[in-house]
Amino acid sequence: xxxxxxxxxxxxxxxxxxxxxxxxxxxxxxxxxxxxxxxxxxxxxxxxxxxxxxxxxxxxxxxxxxxxxxxxxxxxxxxxxxxxxxxxxxxxxxxxxxxxxxxxxxxxxxxxxxxxxxxxxxxxxxxxxxxxxxxxxxxxxxxxxxxxxxxxxxxxxxxxxxxxxxxxxxxxxxxxxxxxxxxxxxxxxxxxxxxxxxxxxxxxxxxxxxxxxxxxxxxxxxx
Amino acid sequence: xxxxxxxxxxxxxxxxxxxxxxxxxxxxxxxxxxxxxxxxxxxxxxxxxxxxxxxxxxxxxxxxxxxxxxxxxxxxxxxxxxxxxxxxxxxxxxxxxxxxxxxxxxxxxxxxxxxxxxxxxxxxxxxxxxxxxxxxxxxxxxxxxxxxxxxxxxxxxxxxxxxxxxxxxxxxxxxxxxxxxxxxxxxxxxxxxxxxxxxxxxxxxxxxxxxxxxxxxxxxxxx
Numbered sequence: 001x002x003x004x005x006x007x008x009x010x011x012x013x014x015x016x017x018x019x020x021x022x023x024x025x026x027x028x029x030x031x032x033x034x035x036x037x038x039x040x041x042x043x044x045x046x047x048x049x050x051x052x053x054x055x056x057x058x059x060x061x062x063x064x065x066x067x068x069x070x071x072x073x074x075x076x077x078x079x080x081x082x083x084x085x086x087x088x089x090x091x092x093x094x095x096x097x098x099x100x101x102x103x104x105x106x107x108x109x110x111x112x113x114x115x116x117x118x119x120x121x122x123x124x125x126x127x128x129x130x131x132x133x134x135x136x137x138x139x140x141x142x143x144x145x146x147x148x149x150x151x152x153x154x155x156x157x158x159x160x161x162x163x164x165x166x167x168x169x170x171x172x173x174x175x176x177x178x179x180x181x182x183x184x185x186x187x188x189x190x191x192x193x194x195x196x197x198x199x200x201x202x203x204x205x206x207x208x209x210x211x212x213x214x215x216x217x218x219x220x221x222x223x
Numbered sequence: 224x225x226x227x228x229x230x231x232x233x234x235x236x237x238x239x240x241x242x243x244x245x246x247x248x249x250x251x252x253x254x255x256x257x258x259x260x261x262x263x264x265x266x267x268x269x270x271x272x273x274x275x276x277x278x279x280x281x282x283x284x285x286x287x288x289x290x291x292x293x294x295x296x297x298x299x300x301x302x303x304x305x306x307x308x309x310x311x312x313x314x315x316x317x318x319x320x321x322x323x324x325x326x327x328x329x330x331x332x333x334x335x336x337x338x339x340x341x342x343x344x345x346x347x348x349x350x351x352x353x354x355x356x357x358x359x360x361x362x363x364x365x366x367x368x369x370x371x372x373x374x375x376x377x378x379x380x381x382x383x384x385x386x387x388x389x390x391x392x393x394x395x396x397x398x399x400x401x402x403x404x405x406x407x408x409x410x411x412x413x414x415x416x417x418x419x420x421x422x423x424x425x426x427x428x429x430x431x432x433x434x435x436x437x438x439x440x441x442x443x444x445x446x
Contacts, residue, residue, distance in 0.1 A: 081425055096320075
């Protein structure tokens with residue numbers, strides 16, 4: 001459907017890199033300067049060769065038997081993702097999820113900032129959440145193109161997601177981060193990243209099922 | 224760190240199955256009864272052989288040149304994940320993210336229900352969100368073991384996540400779904416599913432970067 005460009009970097013790698021980044025930030029804060037893949041693997045429960053491979057995608061190599069300088073590694077990941085260039089985004093749908101995303105200061109670390117939010121409800125329009133004003137949905141398309149916004153976040157209910165996407169795309173948005181549990185149809189040249197919250201839950205519940213069947217799970221502490 | 228049992232099903236498959244499920248529900252609603260991997264692949268922008276492989280993990284095979292009965296496929300995925308057995312869960316940290324998860328009715332579809340929420344703040348304790356009462360954190364461990372709760376959701380700030388996990392584990396919880404941007408340390412036999420919201424963002428921004436470099440992105444509509 002989408003004529004997608006070649007993404008030669010595997011998505012699991014892309015998903016692990018931010019995790020390394022957060023972990024390395026903490027490690028640096030705790031006073032450490034050098035780290036090995038073995039050490040990272042032990043702390044994050046991952047295979048060291050996989051970690052080495054993941055990190056190599058950012059263009060960095062460790063020194064054999066020594067490891068990586070954490071500071072250099074952090075810079076390498078930042079540059080890889082382009083986190084030094086701030087991306088401004090619009091959000092549509094100011095319910096709990098929308099507010100959670102607006103409030104989540106952690107995104108700044110990733111060069112990402114929600115600069116305006118849009119909703120249909122008169123109860124919310126004009127209010128401010130986390131310094132971000134809620135504007136009427138009718139202004140979305142126009143403001144997108146005027147402010148040259150390229151990323152849109154959808155946190156609407158299911159049935160309103162496609163309309164929000166269409167308005168975003170009409171305004172020139174090319175990257176949509178979709179939290180609504182609905183598949184969005186988009187024209188060629190627009191990327192949709194679906195964030196289905198229930199996915200993590202499904203993975204967890206399947207792992208628990210297997211754990212219970214294996215009989216290896218932890219018994220109540222006070223038995 | 225965790226002595227994990229063997230999960231022979233690849234995590235990317237586990238993550239795609241709920242997506243198929245949602246999509247197939249919609250398809251069924253629209254009046255369709257049979258579907259092929261080619262059709263699914265076209266709609267979800269995935270390779271048909273990959274889809275066939277993913278679905279086979281649930282124990283189902285399609286009929287060559289015909290496809291799958293959607294109803295049967297849905298049942299197969301439900302049974303695979305055990306969604307017919309309702310899992311009750313406790314949540315700690317009733318901020319915007321916590322409320323978004325409590326409100327998200329979609330989880331019921333996945334056999335998952337948050338039955339109580341816990342927080343430290345006197346402003347919130349005693350209030351009810353989406354029919355779920357907020358209780359003081361001090362009651363968490365005791366209630367966990369009394370109600371035999373096995374799954375815990377953490378939506379606290381960063382610094383409070385480890386304490387919440389420790390209290391959950393003391394109460395007998397063996398599966399933790401962690402939304403706090405912090406790595407949680409747990410003893411053997413406890414599974415942690417980390418949900419870093421920024422991961423999806425990182426994947427999206429990297430894809431956008433590649434798209435922009437390829438020059439293939441959609442230009443403003445009205446230029």
